[in-house]
Amino acid sequence: MRKLAYSDGTLISVGFEYEAVVWDLVSKEILFTLAGHKSGIIDVVMFPSTIDNPVLAVTLDETGELKVWNVNHSLTAKAVPIQSFNATVNEQVSH
Numbered sequence: 001m002r003k004l005a006y007s008d009g010t011l012i013s014v015g016f017e018y019e020a021v022v023w024d025l026v027s028k029e030i031l032f033t034l035a036g037h038k039s040g041i042i043d044v045v046m047f048p049s050t051i052d053n054p055v056l057a058v059t060l061d062e063t064g065e066l067k068v069w070n071v072n073h074s075l076t077a078k079a080v081p082i083q084s085f086n087a088t089v090n091e092q093v094s095h
Helices: none
Strands: 003-007 010-014 019-024 029-035 041-047 056-061 065-070 083-086
Touching (some): 010 041
Antiparallel strands (some): 010 019
């Protein structure tokens, strides 16, 4: 396991796999997985719900790809990301 993130009674664990696991802390059972990365997930951050927004999570994999997820609930065992983008930036070095 690499990282844990918590918000609103929900815990997400990420490891060296390509999926994050969403846990219910009361029942201690897996609710669903966040699947879709093509490389190992290295970080996860959660944002608590507000009146206007659900609980969101952002996952980052080894290639720099970020995915944003609604983790309030999923109708299937695997959630679909709300948005995906690559955070890799080409840097120019001047001498």
